[in-house]
Amino acid sequence: xxxxxxxxxxxxxxxxxxxxxxxxxxxxxxxxxFLKIYVRSADYDSTRPVRPWLxxxxxxxxxxxxxLARHRVEAHSGPRDVxxxxxxxxxxxxxHEERMLVRQALESVELDRRAVLxxxxxxxxxxxxxxxxxxxxxxxxxxxxxxxxxxxxxxAKRLRKTQDAP
Amino acid sequence: MSEPNSPVDPRDLDLLRSDPPxxxxxxxxxxxxxxxxxPMGAGGPSTTGGEGPAERGAPPHPGTGGLFASYxxxxxxxxxxxxVGAALxxxxxxxxxxxxxxxxxxxxxxxxxxxxxATASNAEVQEVPVAATPAPRAATSKGHASxxxxxxxxxxxxxxxxxxxxxxxxxxxxxRHRRLFPNPLLAEERxxxxxxxxxxxxxxxxxxxxxxSFRKRASDSIFMPMVDAAIASxxx
Numbered sequence: 001x002x003x004x005x006x007x008x009x010x011x012x013x014x015x016x017x018x019x020x021x022x023x024x025x026x027x028x029x030x031x032x033x034f035l036k037i038y039v040r041s042a043d044y045d046s047t048r049p050v051r052p053w054l055x056x057x058x059x060x061x062x063x064x065x066x067x068l069a070r071h072r073v074e075a076h077s078g079p080r081d082v083x084x085x086x087x088x089x090x091x092x093x094x095x096h097e098e099r100m101l102v103r104q105a106l107e108s109v110e111l112d113r114r115a116v117l118x119x120x121x122x123x124x125x126x127x128x129x130x131x132x133x134x135x136x137x138x139x140x141x142x143x144x145x146x147x148x149x150x151x152x153x154x155x156a157k158r159l160r161k162t163q164d165a166p
Numbered sequence: 167m168s169e170p171n172s173p174v175d176p177r178d179l180d181l182l183r184s185d186p187p188x189x190x191x192x193x194x195x196x197x198x199x200x201x202x203x204x205p206m207g208a209g210g211p212s213t214t215g216g217e218g219p220a221e222r223g224a225p226p227h228p229g230t231g232g233l234f235a236s237y238x239x240x241x242x243x244x245x246x247x248x249x250v251g252a253a254l255x256x257x258x259x260x261x262x263x264x265x266x267x268x269x270x271x272x273x274x275x276x277x278x279x280x281x282x283x284a285t286a287s288n289a290e291v292q293e294v295p296v297a298a299t300p301a302p303r304a305a306t307s308k309g310h311a312s313x314x315x316x317x318x319x320x321x322x323x324x325x326x327x328x329x330x331x332x333x334x335x336x337x338x339x340x341x342r343h344r345r346l347f348p349n350p351l352l353a354e355e356r357x358x359x360x361x362x363x364x365x366x367x368x369x370x371x372x373x374x375x376x377x378x379s380f381r382k383r384a385s386d387s388i389f390m391p392m393v394d395a396a397i398a399s400x401x402x
Contacts, residue, residue, distance in 0.1 A: 005197060013188035027192045034200055039319045042338070102181045121172075121179050153173035 004050070005034055011051060012058050018118050019062035020107045029065060033057045052125050052133035059115050059134065066111065101163065105155035113148035120145055317343065317352045324359055333367040354380075358389035362396045370400050 012033050013026055021029055036057050044053060109117060115134060119125040125133070131141040324339035340360050343350065350356065357380050364373035377397045384390065 005200065009193050009196070010188045013192075014185045017185065018182070026188075027196055030188075030192075031196045031199055034196070035316055035319060038200075039316070039323055099181050099184065102178045105178070106182060121174065122183055149172050149174045152178075153175070156175065156178055 004037070008051070008054055012054060015055055015058040015118065016062055018103075018106060018122075019059070019066070019111065019114065021062055021065055025065065029061055033061050036061065048132075049125075049129070051123060052119060052129050055115075055119055055123070055125075056133045056135075059111075063111060097163075101159050102156060105152050105159055108155040109148050109151045113144045113151060116141055116144040117148035117152060121149070313347065314351050317347055317350060320346070321352055321355055321359065324356075324363070328359060328363045328366060331366065333363045336363045337367070354384050354387045354389050357383075358387070358392045358396075361393045365396045365400060373397065373400070 009030065012030050016026055016029050016033070017023075033054070037054060040057075044050070106114060106117075116127075116130055119130045119133070120127060127141050127145065128138060130145075131138045134141070136144075320339055320343045324336045324343070327333070327339060328336035337360070340356055340363065343352075343356050357376065361373050361376045361380060364370075364376060374397060377393050380387070380393050381390070
Protein backbone atom coordinates (compact mmCIF):
# COMPACT_ATOMS: atom_id res chain seq x y z
CA UNK A 1 0.00 0.00 0.00
CA UNK A 2 2.87 2.32 0.80
CA UNK A 3 4.16 2.37 -2.75
CA UNK A 4 0.73 2.90 -4.26
CA UNK A 5 0.12 5.72 -1.83
CA UNK A 6 3.48 7.39 -2.39
CA UNK A 7 3.32 7.19 -6.15
CA UNK A 8 -0.26 8.33 -6.49
CA UNK A 9 -0.89 10.71 -3.63
CA UNK A 10 -0.32 13.79 -5.78
CA UNK A 11 -2.38 12.31 -8.57
CA UNK A 12 -5.37 11.64 -6.32
CA UNK A 13 -4.93 15.02 -4.64
CA UNK A 14 -4.93 16.91 -7.94
CA UNK A 15 -7.78 14.85 -9.33
CA UNK A 16 -9.95 15.74 -6.35
CA UNK A 17 -8.92 19.37 -6.69
CA UNK A 18 -9.93 19.32 -10.35
CA UNK A 19 -13.30 18.03 -9.23
CA UNK A 20 -13.72 21.18 -7.17
CA UNK A 21 -12.95 19.83 -3.72
CA UNK A 22 -12.01 22.67 -1.39
CA UNK A 23 -8.39 22.83 -0.28
CA UNK A 24 -9.49 22.45 3.33
CA UNK A 25 -11.25 19.17 2.54
CA UNK A 26 -8.66 17.62 0.26
CA UNK A 27 -6.77 15.86 3.03
CA UNK A 28 -9.79 14.01 4.39
CA UNK A 29 -11.05 13.07 0.97
CA UNK A 30 -7.70 11.75 -0.18
CA UNK A 31 -7.73 9.56 2.92
CA UNK A 32 -11.21 8.30 2.02
CA UNK A 33 -10.07 7.49 -1.49
CA PHE A 34 -7.13 5.41 -0.30
CA LEU A 35 -9.26 3.60 2.25
CA LYS A 36 -11.71 2.63 -0.45
CA ILE A 37 -8.87 1.62 -2.75
CA TYR A 38 -7.48 -0.63 -0.06
CA VAL A 39 -10.80 -2.29 0.65
CA ARG A 40 -11.36 -2.98 -3.05
CA SER A 41 -7.77 -3.82 -3.91
CA ALA A 42 -8.62 -7.44 -4.69
CA ASP A 43 -10.77 -6.18 -7.58
CA TYR A 44 -7.83 -4.54 -9.30
CA ASP A 45 -7.00 -6.06 -12.68
CA SER A 46 -3.23 -5.89 -12.86
CA THR A 47 -3.26 -6.12 -16.65
CA ARG A 48 -4.69 -2.62 -16.77
CA PRO A 49 -3.10 0.71 -15.89
CA VAL A 50 -3.69 1.68 -12.31
CA ARG A 51 -4.52 5.36 -12.61
CA PRO A 52 -7.86 5.12 -14.40
CA TRP A 53 -8.85 2.65 -11.70
CA LEU A 54 -7.77 5.07 -8.96
CA UNK A 55 -9.53 7.87 -10.79
CA UNK A 56 -12.82 5.98 -10.52
CA UNK A 57 -12.54 6.06 -6.72
CA UNK A 58 -11.63 9.75 -6.69
CA UNK A 59 -14.55 10.51 -8.98
CA UNK A 60 -17.07 8.73 -6.78
CA UNK A 61 -15.71 10.28 -3.60
CA UNK A 62 -15.84 13.74 -5.19
CA UNK A 63 -19.37 13.13 -6.46
CA UNK A 64 -20.52 12.14 -2.96
CA UNK A 65 -18.78 15.18 -1.55
CA UNK A 66 -20.53 17.51 -3.95
CA UNK A 67 -23.89 16.01 -3.14
CA LEU A 68 -23.58 17.30 0.40
CA ALA A 69 -25.44 20.57 0.64
CA ARG A 70 -22.77 22.20 2.74
CA HIS A 71 -20.34 22.01 -0.14
CA ARG A 72 -22.63 23.32 -2.85
CA VAL A 73 -21.89 26.93 -2.09
CA GLU A 74 -18.32 26.24 -3.11
CA ALA A 75 -19.19 24.92 -6.55
CA HIS A 76 -18.70 27.25 -9.49
CA SER A 77 -21.57 26.61 -11.83
CA GLY A 78 -21.71 29.62 -14.08
CA PRO A 79 -20.61 33.13 -14.89
CA ARG A 80 -22.15 34.63 -11.77
CA ASP A 81 -20.04 32.45 -9.48
CA VAL A 82 -17.00 33.06 -11.56
CA UNK A 83 -17.39 36.80 -11.47
CA UNK A 84 -17.63 36.64 -7.69
CA UNK A 85 -14.43 34.65 -7.55
CA UNK A 86 -12.19 37.08 -9.38
CA UNK A 87 -8.59 36.98 -8.16
CA UNK A 88 -7.58 39.80 -5.89
CA UNK A 89 -5.31 42.59 -7.12
CA UNK A 90 -2.33 41.00 -5.42
CA UNK A 91 -2.92 37.82 -7.37
CA UNK A 92 -2.95 39.45 -10.73
CA UNK A 93 0.25 37.93 -11.85
CA UNK A 94 -0.50 36.80 -15.30
CA UNK A 95 0.40 33.13 -15.06
CA HIS A 96 -1.37 32.72 -11.77
CA GLU A 97 -4.40 34.54 -13.09
CA GLU A 98 -4.50 32.33 -16.14
CA ARG A 99 -4.26 29.21 -14.04
CA MET A 100 -7.11 30.40 -11.87
CA LEU A 101 -9.14 31.16 -14.95
CA VAL A 102 -8.75 27.75 -16.54
CA ARG A 103 -9.46 26.06 -13.24
CA GLN A 104 -12.67 28.03 -12.93
CA ALA A 105 -13.55 27.13 -16.48
CA LEU A 106 -12.99 23.48 -15.64
CA GLU A 107 -15.15 23.76 -12.54
CA SER A 108 -18.00 25.08 -14.65
CA VAL A 109 -18.11 21.80 -16.59
CA GLU A 110 -20.64 19.28 -15.29
CA LEU A 111 -19.00 16.62 -13.15
CA ASP A 112 -19.76 13.61 -15.38
CA ARG A 113 -18.38 15.39 -18.41
CA ARG A 114 -15.44 16.81 -16.50
CA ALA A 115 -14.35 13.33 -15.44
CA VAL A 116 -13.98 12.29 -19.07
CA LEU A 117 -12.22 15.52 -20.01
CA UNK A 118 -9.69 15.17 -17.20
CA UNK A 119 -8.98 11.53 -17.93
CA UNK A 120 -8.63 12.03 -21.67
CA UNK A 121 -7.16 15.47 -22.22
CA UNK A 122 -5.06 15.74 -19.04
CA UNK A 123 -4.25 12.18 -18.04
CA UNK A 124 -4.13 10.97 -21.63
CA UNK A 125 -6.22 7.87 -21.06
CA UNK A 126 -7.83 6.39 -24.21
CA UNK A 127 -11.61 6.71 -24.37
CA UNK A 128 -12.32 2.94 -24.24
CA UNK A 129 -10.40 2.71 -20.97
CA UNK A 130 -12.25 5.73 -19.64
CA UNK A 131 -15.56 4.07 -20.43
CA UNK A 132 -14.38 0.99 -18.58
CA UNK A 133 -13.06 2.90 -15.57
CA UNK A 134 -16.22 4.95 -15.17
CA UNK A 135 -18.59 2.13 -16.06
CA UNK A 136 -20.27 3.96 -18.93
CA UNK A 137 -20.94 2.96 -22.58
CA UNK A 138 -18.25 3.89 -25.07
CA UNK A 139 -20.52 6.19 -27.05
CA UNK A 140 -21.48 7.99 -23.86
CA UNK A 141 -17.82 8.54 -23.08
CA UNK A 142 -17.21 10.05 -26.53
CA UNK A 143 -20.30 12.20 -26.20
CA UNK A 144 -19.30 13.46 -22.78
CA UNK A 145 -15.81 14.28 -24.02
CA UNK A 146 -17.19 16.32 -26.91
CA UNK A 147 -19.62 18.18 -24.68
CA UNK A 148 -17.04 18.73 -21.96
CA UNK A 149 -14.60 20.26 -24.41
CA UNK A 150 -17.27 22.56 -25.78
CA UNK A 151 -18.35 23.58 -22.28
CA UNK A 152 -14.80 24.17 -21.14
CA UNK A 153 -13.82 26.18 -24.22
CA UNK A 154 -16.96 28.31 -23.93
CA UNK A 155 -16.38 28.94 -20.24
CA ALA A 156 -12.75 29.91 -20.78
CA LYS A 157 -13.78 32.30 -23.56
CA ARG A 158 -16.49 33.83 -21.42
CA LEU A 159 -14.16 34.23 -18.45
CA ARG A 160 -11.50 35.91 -20.55
CA LYS A 161 -14.06 38.32 -21.91
CA THR A 162 -15.20 39.12 -18.36
CA GLN A 163 -11.64 39.58 -17.27
CA ASP A 164 -10.78 41.90 -20.14
CA ALA A 165 -13.87 44.03 -19.64
CA PRO A 166 -13.11 47.48 -18.16
CA MET B 167 -4.17 14.15 -25.61
CA SER B 168 -5.62 17.20 -27.31
CA GLU B 169 -6.76 16.77 -30.89
CA PRO B 170 -6.71 19.11 -33.90
CA ASN B 171 -10.50 19.48 -34.00
CA SER B 172 -10.86 20.04 -30.28
CA PRO B 173 -12.15 23.51 -29.37
CA VAL B 174 -9.92 23.49 -26.27
CA ASP B 175 -6.80 25.63 -26.40
CA PRO B 176 -3.80 23.33 -25.74
CA ARG B 177 -2.25 26.09 -23.60
CA ASP B 178 -5.24 25.87 -21.28
CA LEU B 179 -4.64 22.16 -20.88
CA ASP B 180 -0.99 22.84 -20.10
CA LEU B 181 -2.08 25.26 -17.40
CA LEU B 182 -4.40 22.68 -15.91
CA ARG B 183 -1.62 20.12 -15.89
CA SER B 184 0.68 22.49 -14.04
CA ASP B 185 -1.13 22.07 -10.74
CA PRO B 186 1.17 22.65 -7.79
CA PRO B 187 2.14 19.49 -5.89
CA UNK B 188 0.19 18.46 -2.84
CA UNK B 189 1.14 19.81 0.55
CA UNK B 190 3.91 17.50 1.92
CA UNK B 191 2.63 17.97 5.47
CA UNK B 192 -0.82 16.82 4.38
CA UNK B 193 0.73 13.82 2.70
CA UNK B 194 2.56 12.91 5.91
CA UNK B 195 -0.58 13.30 8.01
CA UNK B 196 -2.71 11.16 5.71
CA UNK B 197 0.01 8.53 5.54
CA UNK B 198 0.23 8.45 9.30
CA UNK B 199 -3.51 8.06 9.70
CA UNK B 200 -3.69 5.31 7.11
CA UNK B 201 -0.84 3.52 8.82
CA UNK B 202 -3.02 3.33 11.91
CA UNK B 203 -5.59 1.44 9.87
CA UNK B 204 -3.54 -0.89 7.70
CA PRO B 205 0.11 -1.60 6.94
CA MET B 206 1.65 1.02 4.69
CA GLY B 207 5.27 -0.08 4.55
CA ALA B 208 8.23 2.25 4.46
CA GLY B 209 8.05 5.59 2.67
CA GLY B 210 9.05 5.85 -0.96
CA PRO B 211 8.34 3.60 -3.89
CA SER B 212 8.62 -0.11 -3.26
CA THR B 213 10.74 -2.35 -5.43
CA THR B 214 8.80 -5.45 -4.52
CA GLY B 215 5.24 -4.38 -5.00
CA GLY B 216 2.90 -1.51 -5.59
CA GLU B 217 2.01 0.28 -8.72
CA GLY B 218 5.09 -0.46 -10.80
CA PRO B 219 4.63 -4.20 -11.14
CA ALA B 220 0.90 -3.72 -11.37
CA GLU B 221 1.33 -1.39 -14.31
CA ARG B 222 3.73 -3.76 -15.97
CA GLY B 223 1.18 -6.52 -15.72
CA ALA B 224 2.57 -8.56 -12.85
CA PRO B 225 0.03 -10.94 -11.32
CA PRO B 226 -1.72 -9.77 -8.20
CA HIS B 227 -0.56 -10.98 -4.82
CA PRO B 228 -2.74 -13.91 -3.79
CA GLY B 229 -5.54 -12.84 -1.54
CA THR B 230 -4.52 -9.24 -1.28
CA GLY B 231 -4.47 -7.99 -4.86
CA GLY B 232 -1.56 -6.90 -7.01
CA LEU B 233 -1.49 -3.43 -5.53
CA PHE B 234 -0.51 -4.58 -2.10
CA ALA B 235 2.03 -7.28 -2.66
CA SER B 236 4.21 -6.17 0.25
CA TYR B 237 1.37 -6.67 2.67
CA UNK B 238 2.68 -9.88 4.29
CA UNK B 239 5.74 -8.52 6.06
CA UNK B 240 3.95 -5.40 7.13
CA UNK B 241 1.02 -7.38 8.43
CA UNK B 242 3.30 -9.41 10.67
CA UNK B 243 4.82 -6.23 12.07
CA UNK B 244 1.34 -4.78 12.49
CA UNK B 245 0.05 -7.85 14.33
CA UNK B 246 3.13 -8.07 16.58
CA UNK B 247 2.80 -4.38 17.37
CA UNK B 248 -0.87 -4.82 18.17
CA UNK B 249 -0.17 -7.83 20.39
CA VAL B 250 2.57 -6.00 22.30
CA GLY B 251 0.30 -2.99 22.73
CA ALA B 252 -2.55 -5.17 23.94
CA ALA B 253 -0.27 -6.97 26.41
CA LEU B 254 1.02 -3.66 27.78
CA UNK B 255 -2.49 -2.40 28.09
CA UNK B 256 -3.67 -5.55 29.87
CA UNK B 257 -0.95 -5.04 32.47
CA UNK B 258 -1.97 -1.45 33.11
CA UNK B 259 -5.71 -1.78 32.86
CA UNK B 260 -7.90 -1.17 35.87
CA UNK B 261 -11.53 -2.32 35.92
CA UNK B 262 -12.80 -3.36 32.48
CA UNK B 263 -14.20 -0.51 30.47
CA UNK B 264 -17.75 -0.66 29.17
CA UNK B 265 -17.99 -2.52 25.90
CA UNK B 266 -18.80 -0.28 22.97
CA UNK B 267 -20.78 -1.71 20.09
CA UNK B 268 -20.88 0.11 16.78
CA UNK B 269 -23.79 -0.60 14.53
CA UNK B 270 -24.88 0.55 11.11
CA UNK B 271 -28.62 0.57 11.63
CA UNK B 272 -31.15 1.90 14.13
CA UNK B 273 -30.81 0.22 17.50
CA UNK B 274 -33.07 -0.16 20.52
CA UNK B 275 -32.91 2.79 22.94
CA UNK B 276 -29.50 2.82 24.59
CA UNK B 277 -29.18 1.64 28.14
CA UNK B 278 -26.75 4.39 29.04
CA UNK B 279 -25.60 7.36 27.02
CA UNK B 280 -25.20 7.96 23.32
CA UNK B 281 -22.04 9.59 22.10
CA UNK B 282 -21.34 9.16 18.39
CA UNK B 283 -17.80 9.94 17.31
CA ALA B 284 -17.49 13.10 15.25
CA THR B 285 -15.95 11.43 12.23
CA ALA B 286 -18.26 8.44 12.04
CA SER B 287 -21.32 10.20 10.77
CA ASN B 288 -23.33 7.11 9.87
CA ALA B 289 -22.53 5.05 12.91
CA GLU B 290 -24.63 5.08 16.01
CA VAL B 291 -22.86 4.21 19.21
CA GLN B 292 -24.51 2.37 22.01
CA GLU B 293 -22.77 1.70 25.28
CA VAL B 294 -23.62 -1.69 26.68
CA PRO B 295 -22.67 -2.28 30.34
CA VAL B 296 -21.10 -5.66 29.83
CA ALA B 297 -17.68 -6.60 31.08
CA ALA B 298 -15.72 -7.76 28.07
CA THR B 299 -12.45 -7.28 26.28
CA PRO B 300 -11.56 -3.62 26.69
CA ALA B 301 -10.79 -1.53 23.66
CA PRO B 302 -7.15 -0.55 23.16
CA ARG B 303 -6.07 2.49 25.13
CA ALA B 304 -5.53 4.55 21.98
CA ALA B 305 -9.09 3.91 20.92
CA THR B 306 -10.25 7.47 21.45
CA SER B 307 -7.82 8.95 18.96
CA LYS B 308 -8.16 9.72 15.28
CA GLY B 309 -6.76 6.28 14.65
CA HIS B 310 -9.81 4.86 16.38
CA ALA B 311 -12.14 6.72 14.06
CA SER B 312 -10.07 5.68 11.07
CA UNK B 313 -10.14 2.06 12.16
CA UNK B 314 -13.88 2.24 12.63
CA UNK B 315 -14.44 3.67 9.18
CA UNK B 316 -12.10 1.11 7.63
CA UNK B 317 -13.81 -1.74 9.44
CA UNK B 318 -17.19 -0.46 8.36
CA UNK B 319 -16.07 -0.28 4.74
CA UNK B 320 -14.91 -3.88 4.75
CA UNK B 321 -18.01 -5.17 6.49
CA UNK B 322 -20.16 -3.18 4.10
CA UNK B 323 -18.40 -4.90 1.23
CA UNK B 324 -19.04 -8.25 2.88
CA UNK B 325 -22.68 -7.47 3.52
CA UNK B 326 -23.26 -6.35 -0.05
CA UNK B 327 -21.61 -9.46 -1.41
CA UNK B 328 -23.66 -11.74 0.86
CA UNK B 329 -26.87 -9.92 -0.03
CA UNK B 330 -26.08 -10.39 -3.71
CA UNK B 331 -25.47 -14.08 -3.15
CA UNK B 332 -21.72 -13.88 -3.62
CA UNK B 333 -20.96 -15.68 -0.38
CA UNK B 334 -17.43 -16.54 -1.37
CA UNK B 335 -16.53 -12.91 -1.75
CA UNK B 336 -18.44 -12.08 1.41
CA UNK B 337 -16.50 -14.65 3.39
CA UNK B 338 -13.24 -13.43 1.86
CA UNK B 339 -14.00 -9.92 3.08
CA UNK B 340 -14.85 -11.21 6.55
CA UNK B 341 -11.59 -13.11 6.65
CA ARG B 342 -9.77 -10.00 5.52
CA HIS B 343 -11.39 -8.08 8.35
CA ARG B 344 -10.26 -10.74 10.81
CA ARG B 345 -6.72 -10.58 9.48
CA LEU B 346 -6.46 -6.80 9.41
CA PHE B 347 -7.99 -6.03 12.76
CA PRO B 348 -6.72 -8.25 15.54
CA ASN B 349 -8.44 -5.89 18.01
CA PRO B 350 -11.65 -5.20 16.11
CA LEU B 351 -14.35 -2.74 17.03
CA LEU B 352 -16.96 -4.57 15.01
CA ALA B 353 -16.22 -8.20 15.85
CA GLU B 354 -19.81 -9.12 16.68
CA GLU B 355 -21.13 -7.70 13.45
CA ARG B 356 -18.48 -9.58 11.51
CA UNK B 357 -19.23 -12.88 13.26
CA UNK B 358 -22.95 -12.48 12.73
CA UNK B 359 -22.37 -11.82 9.05
CA UNK B 360 -20.21 -14.91 8.91
CA UNK B 361 -23.05 -17.09 10.20
CA UNK B 362 -25.36 -15.54 7.63
CA UNK B 363 -22.86 -16.13 4.82
CA UNK B 364 -22.23 -19.74 5.82
CA UNK B 365 -25.94 -20.47 5.84
CA UNK B 366 -26.37 -18.88 2.43
CA UNK B 367 -23.42 -20.91 1.15
CA UNK B 368 -25.08 -24.12 2.35
CA UNK B 369 -22.31 -24.80 4.87
CA UNK B 370 -24.79 -25.56 7.59
CA UNK B 371 -22.54 -27.43 10.02
CA UNK B 372 -20.02 -24.60 10.05
CA UNK B 373 -22.83 -22.08 10.39
CA UNK B 374 -24.25 -23.89 13.43
CA UNK B 375 -20.83 -24.16 15.01
CA UNK B 376 -20.20 -20.45 14.45
CA UNK B 377 -23.61 -19.59 15.84
CA UNK B 378 -23.00 -21.69 18.96
CA SER B 379 -19.67 -20.01 19.49
CA PHE B 380 -21.27 -16.61 19.00
CA ARG B 381 -24.00 -17.42 21.53
CA LYS B 382 -21.42 -18.44 24.13
CA ARG B 383 -19.42 -15.27 23.64
CA ALA B 384 -22.17 -12.71 23.20
CA SER B 385 -25.61 -14.04 23.94
CA ASP B 386 -26.78 -10.50 24.75
CA SER B 387 -25.50 -9.08 21.48
CA ILE B 388 -27.81 -7.00 19.37
CA PHE B 389 -26.74 -9.26 16.52
CA MET B 390 -27.97 -12.40 18.26
CA PRO B 391 -31.41 -12.21 16.59
CA MET B 392 -29.69 -11.98 13.21
CA VAL B 393 -27.69 -15.11 14.00
CA ASP B 394 -30.77 -16.96 15.26
CA ALA B 395 -32.74 -15.98 12.17
CA ALA B 396 -29.99 -17.25 9.90
CA ILE B 397 -29.87 -20.60 11.70
CA ALA B 398 -33.65 -20.84 11.76
CA SER B 399 -33.71 -20.43 8.00
CA UNK B 400 -31.87 -23.72 7.54
CA UNK B 401 -34.26 -26.31 6.24
CA UNK B 402 -34.22 -29.53 8.24
